[in-house]
Each structure stands twice: as structure tokens, then as C-alpha cells.
Amino acid sequence: MSHNEVRTRYAPSPTGFVHIGNLRSALYEYLIAKVKNGKFILRIEDTDQKRYVEGAVDVIYDTLKIVGIKHDEGPDIGGHYGPYVQSERKHLYLPYAKQLIEKGKAYYCFCSEERLEDLRVKAEKAKVQNKYDRHCLNLSKEEIQRRLDAKEPYVIRQLMPDTGETTYNDAVYGDITFNNDVLEDQILIKSDGFPTYNFANVIDDHLMKISHVVRGSEYITSTPKYVLLYEAFGWEPPIFVHLPLVEKLGGGKLSKRSGDAYFSDLIKAGYLPEAVVNFIVLLGWSSGTEQEFYTLSELEKVFDIKGISKSSSVYDTDKLKWMNGEYIRRKTPEEFVKIASPWIDKALPDTLDRTKICSMIQKRVEVLSEIPDMVKFLKKAKPIDISLYNNEKSKCNINEAKRILPIIRDKIVAMEDFNHESIYLMFTSTAQELGVKNGLVMWPARIALSGQLVTAGGAVEIADVLGKQETLKRIDKAIKQLEKTDA
RNA sequence: GGCCCUUUAGUCAAGCGGUUAAGACAUCGCCCUUUCACGGCGGUAACAGGGGUUCGAGUCCCCUAAGGGUCACCA
Numbered sequence: 077m078s079h080n081e082v083r084t085r086y087a088p089s090p091t092g093f094v095h096i097g098n099l100r101s102a103l104y105e106y107l108i109a110k111v112k113n114g115k116f117i118l119r120i121e122d123t124d125q126k127r128y129v130e131g132a133v134d135v136i137y138d139t140l141k142i143v144g145i146k147h148d149e150g151p152d153i154g155g156h157y158g159p160y161v162q163s164e165r166k167h168l169y170l171p172y173a174k175q176l177i178e179k180g181k182a183y184y185c186f187c188s189e190e191r192l193e194d195l196r197v198k199a200e201k202a203k204v205q206n207k208y209d210r211h212c213l214n215l216s217k218e219e220i221q222r223r224l225d226a227k228e229p230y231v232i233r234q235l236m237p238d239t240g241e242t243t244y245n246d247a248v249y250g251d252i253t254f255n256n257d258v259l260e261d262q263i264l265i266k267s268d269g270f271p272t273y274n275f276a277n278v279i280d281d282h283l284m285k286i287s288h289v290v291r292g293s294e295y296i297t298s299t300p301k302y303v304l305l306y307e308a309f310g311w312e313p314p315i316f317v318h319l320p321l322v323e324k325l326g327g328g329k330l331s332k333r334s335g336d337a338y339f340s341d342l343i344k345a346g347y348l349p350e351a352v353v354n355f356i357v358l359l360g361w362s363s364g365t366e367q368e369f370y371t372l373s374e375l376e377k378v379f380d381i382k383g384i385s386k387s388s389s390v391y392d393t394d395k396l397k398w399m400n401g402e403y404i405r406r407k408t409p410e411e412f413v414k415i416a417s418p419w420i421d422k423a424l425p426d427t428l429d430r431t432k433i434c435s436m437i438q439k440r441v442e443v444l445s446e447i448p449d450m451v452k453f454l455k456k457a458k459p460i461d462i463s464l465y466n467n468e469k470s471k472c473n474i475n476e477a478k479r480i481l482p483i484i485r486d487k488i489v490a491m492e493d494f495n496h497e498s499i500y501l502m503f504t505s506t507a508q509e510l511g512v513k514n515g516l517v518m519w520p521a522r523i524a525l526s527g528q529l530v531t532a533g534g535a536v537e538i539a540d541v542l543g544k545q546e547t548l549k550r551i552d553k554a555i556k557q558l559e560k561t562d563a
Numbered sequence: 564g565g566c567c568c569u570u571u572a573g574u575c576a577a578g579c580g581g582u583u584a585a586g587a588c589a590u591c592g593c594c595c596u597u598u599c600a601c602g603g604c605g606g607u608a609a610c611a612g613g614g615g616u617u618c619g620a621g622u623c624c625c626c627u628a629a630g631g632g633u634c635a636c637c638a
Binding site: 091121123126199262267272273274276323329365366399438517532533 | 566573589598600
């Protein structure tokens with residue numbers, strides 16, 4: 077690194093989904109750069125042509141955009157170190173591999189996949205680590221040329237030292253040492269001419285002047301190979317920052333579909349991007365303070381590699397839910413109406429007042445997707461299970477409901493203004509006149525209006541949303557139902 | 564299985580040789596109250612085990628155990 081600008085990169089392979097663990101890596105990479113006023117680069121790692129997925133790159137752009145991460149260089153916006161898509165850089169890797177061959181640090185290999193598979197099976201049976209047997213290491217120059225001329229498929233392998241050890245310093249884990257004899261002569265260039273990730277990432281990171289290589293700790297064991305590569309080229313290695321893994325609840329790597337592990341799923345389920353960001357940044361990082369709510373721009377100032385923990389953490393949505401609810405509650409009423417309306421629309425006709433409904437449910441919603449179920453009783457009166465009138469705490473029972481509901485009905489009929497305040501007054505004054513607690517009046521009213529034991533909102537709010545006419549209609553219906561019952 | 568990493572409550576975590584071992588989520592109880600929720604108050608709950616080093620160890624070292632990662636012409 078000739079100068080000390082911090083440059084990090086997010087280098088996803090376009091698989092079509094952005095996983096939570098992946099997004100967290102992107103976040104950390106972004107923050108490590110931004111906290112030092114550095115650059116954050118997006119690079120697409122698509123050297124595996126078999127895994128190409130249509131539209132996958134757009135998913136990556138969209139995700140970054142939604143969470144508010146802006147890259148400084150990338151395929152869509154360019155930069156001084158492009159191209160930023162590995163398949164477009166294909167031509168540039170082979171010369172580097174050949175340079176290594178010149179130096180005696182790499183060699184051609186013509187082994188068939190069948191032969192390699194054989195080796196693998198044998199190693200498996202013998203219960204030893206599978207390692208390429210260097211069958212092609214000592215081919216003569218002439219034979220190599222002959223086979224190359226004959227267009228035989230080949231790969232290029234990195235020649236590993238078989239004695240000694242390799243140590244590198246990790247910004248999170250400290251010094252990590254490996255015996256060189258565990259390192260396999262890994263493939264650098266595949267027979268289709270593409271580089272492997274193991275080779276391309278080193279070349280690209282160097283060429284793009286990446287100062288901090290930030291990635292999941294699953295790469296810890298292959299990092300000595302990269303270090304050896306840097307050494308072979310005579311390049312200064314970057315600072316390695318390996319991140320602890322995110323595990324699923326039962327344990328194990330959170331990688332395949334497990335729960336709400338995809339960012340897009342979370343958004344679809346009604347999680348707020350800023351809550352998700354806040355939550356996942358805390359999964360594996362701590363500021364050391366008591367603060368737990370952070371905006372992205374705050375994080376851009378306070379994030380510190382030192383706060384990254386070594387141990388993996390479990391992705392448990394309990395706290396995410398709470399945090400999302402917290403973000404929802406912190407919205408202004410106007411903001412909440414805006415984000416909640418699409419969800420209310422799923423359950424209710426637009427004749428009902430959205431603002432009133434929202435003020436009723438805002439404190440009760442944790443995840444937006446709960447909204448339709450929460451409000452659907454407003455659309456249609458449910459058939460009432462009359463046992464719901466029984467409630468010990470408010471001293472209500474079916475007979476009390478029978479007595480009180482008609483009184484309320486008459487009061488409502490007489491009302492001129494029908495709003496939150498006047499409804500509340502009507503209920504409380506009724507209670508006073510009858511010499512009973514408010515609860516004894518409110519309880520049967522709420523049951524009559526909703527048909528539900530629990531509702532988002534009380535009798536007053538519900539009546540207000542419903543309006544005088546519908547309120548009366550539901551209470552009448554409830555009275556008629558009660559009249560038909562003895563007890 | 565070899566190698567590498569990790570290990571503070573159910574979960575996220577603070578701690579960096581001397582603390583009554585923070586805080587948050589979850590859970591439980593109480594209060595507020597028109598149900599539920601919100602809010603307020605409080606409770607239960609942790610240094611994986613064993614050896615050292617030290618006057619003193621969650622903090623340093625070693626061993627064991629458990630969990631995870633990795634051993635591809637995937638990234």
C-alpha cells in the first residue's frame with residue numbers, strides 16, 4: 077500500500093439473494109472505510125459461471141440502496157480500478173499466474189477431474205486430509221509444451237512450501253499460524269480459463285489497492301494461501317479482518333434458508349431497513365457503551381474494529397422484533413401512516429380513517445405484517461361468543477352486558493358529536509350515573525364492537541374509528557343476540 | 564478425522580489482574596389502565612471443567628470438554 081487511504085470492498089457473488097450475514101459483512105466493510113473517510117468498493121465475484129443467476133446483481137444494488145450504503149466505486153458507477161466485475165477481468169489473471177510459474181511458485185496441471193475425484197475418495201477412505209499428489213509437478217518443459225499445443229485442458233496450481241509455517245496477523249483474531257504442510261497446491265486458474273476465487277481475490281485486492289480485507293471467518297483457514305501468494309508476488313499483504321460467523325438459533329452456520337435469514341424476506345415481513353441495520357451491526361460488534369440505537373451516519377463516526385468480537389453470535393429474531401417495534405414507535409404519526417397504510421389496505425376498505433387507525437395501533441405493532449390481522453375486525457363485525465362478556469376484573473358478565481349495552485345504545489343515539497372525546501365522556505358519565513367502574517361499561521362495549529377478547533385499541537378508539545352509524549349497528553346486533561339468550 | 568477459531572444468563576453483550584460481574588431482548592411479578600400493547604418499578608438467571616502463574620484471575624498460561632469453521636476446477 078503506497079499510501080494509507082482505507083479502502084475496503086464488498087465482494088459478493090451474485091446468487092440472487094443477500095443474506096443477513098452477508099449484509100452484515102457489507103456493513104462492517106462500509107463502516108471500516110467510512111469511519112476513516114476511506115473508500116468502499118463494490119466488486120462482483122462471478123468467476124463461477126455455473127452459478128450465474130439472472131438479475132442477481134440488481135438485488136445487490138437494491139439492497140445496498142435500501143439500507144443506505146453507498147459505494148464509491150463499482151460496476152455501475154465505475155472508478156479508477158475497474159472493471160469491477162470479475163468476469164470482465166478474466167484476461168488479466170492468466171499473466172499473473174504465468175508470472176508465478178516463471179518464479180517456480182506455480183505449475184501446470186493436466187490431471188482429469190476423474191483422477192482428482194479418485195484421489196479424494198482414497199483420502200476419504202484412508203481418513204487423511206485430501207491433498208493433490210503433485211502428479212504434474214515435475215513434467216518436463218517439453219511435455220508441458222506438447223500438451224499445451226495439443227490443446228489439452230489444464231489448470232494452474234500454486235506450489236506450496238511443504239515445510240515451515242505461515243503466520244499472519246488478523247485485526248480481530250490476532251496472530252494465526254498454520255503449518256505449511258496442511259496447505260494444498262490449490263488451483264489458481266481453472267480449465268475454463270477463469271481464475272478461482274482464491275486467486276482472483278488476491279489479484280483484485282492488490283490491483284484495487286484494498287487496504288483492509290474484511291470477510292467472514294470461514295476464510296481464516298485459506299488466508300495463509302493468500303499470504304503466500306502475496307509473498308510470491310512480492311506484494312505487501314492487506315490488513316486481514318475476519319468476522320465472526322452468524323449462526324442460526326439451533327447452532328450451525330446461517331447460510332441456507334433458515335427463518336428470516338434473507339434481507340428481502342425481512343423487508344417483505346415488515347421490518348424496517350434501519351432497524352435491521354441497527355440490529356445486525358450489533359450482532360458481533362459493540363461500542364463498549366450502553367448505547368444501542370444507532371443510525372447509519374452515527375455508525376460511520378463511531379464504528380471501531382476493536383469492538384468486533386471473536387465469537388460467533390446467534391441470529392435470534394426476538395430482539396430484532398423488539399427493536400423494530402421500537403423504531404416504529406419512534407416514527408411520527410405522519411411517518412407511521414405512510415408506512416402502515418399499505419398494510420392496512422390489505423385488510424380494510426379505504427373508507428375508514430387511516431390516521432385514527434394508525435394512532436390506535438402504532439404502539440402495538442412490532443412488525444408491519446401484523447397489521448392486517450390486527451385491524452381486520454374493523455371491517456366486519458364478528459359473530460360474538462357471548463362468553464366473552466364474562467370478565468372478572470371489570471366485573472362484567474352476560475347479564476351485566478344485557479343491562480348496560482341498551483343504555484349505551486340510547487346514549488349514542490342521542491349524541492350529536494361523535495368523536496374520541498365525546499365518546500369517552502359518554503362512557504365515563506354512564507359509568508358514573510350507574511355508580512360502576514368505567515371498565516364495566518367499556519368491557520361489554522368493546523366486546524360488542526369487536527367480537528374479540530383482545531383488540532388493538534379500546535372501546536373508545538374502536539367506536540371512533542367505526543363511526544356512529546356502524547357503532548350503533550354493531551351494538552344493536554349484540555343486544556339482539558343477548559336478548560335471545562337466557563342466563 | 565487433521566488443522567484453525569471460539570467459550571460471561573435462553574439470546575445479544577460490557578469487562579481487558581482487585582467490580583455487589585454492567586446493560587439490552589426474552590421470561591416472571593407488581594403498578595398504570597377501557598382488553599391488549601405502550602410506559603414505570605422490581606425479580607429469576609452467567610464467567611464450560613480442571614490445573615497452574617499471582618497477595619489476588621471472568622481477565623494471563625496449559626490441559627480437557629463442547630460448539631463452530633475448513634479441508635472443491637464454490638465463493
